[in-house]
Amino acid sequence: MSTRMAYIGFNTKNSVFMSLVGDGSLLPGTIPIILWMDKCGRRFWYNFCLPSFFIGLIVLGVSYQVPITSPAPKGLYLTGVILCMGFVGSYSTAT
DSSP states (O other), X not given: OHHHHHHTTOOHHHHHHHHHHHHHTHHHHHHHHHXXXXXXXXXXXXXXHHXXXXXXXXXXXXXXXXXXXSSHHHHHHHHHHXXXXXXXXXXXXXX
């Protein structure tokens, strides 16, 4: 993750710290599933998490197409990582 953060423009030290953002989004994505799995069921969580996960992947793909000279790729990339990691944590907990 830190290598990808360095690729979009963070320096070496900040890229390590920013990789914690993606990994840290797994926890908030997992907590609701643990609390409400029995109440809502797996099918609900699959239908809720998969579209959000795919939207995160699309945002990640778009962030690689934006020139690095602007600050936009950093914001797009972090948004995509948070969406992907947050909802894949929820999705993988449901399985």
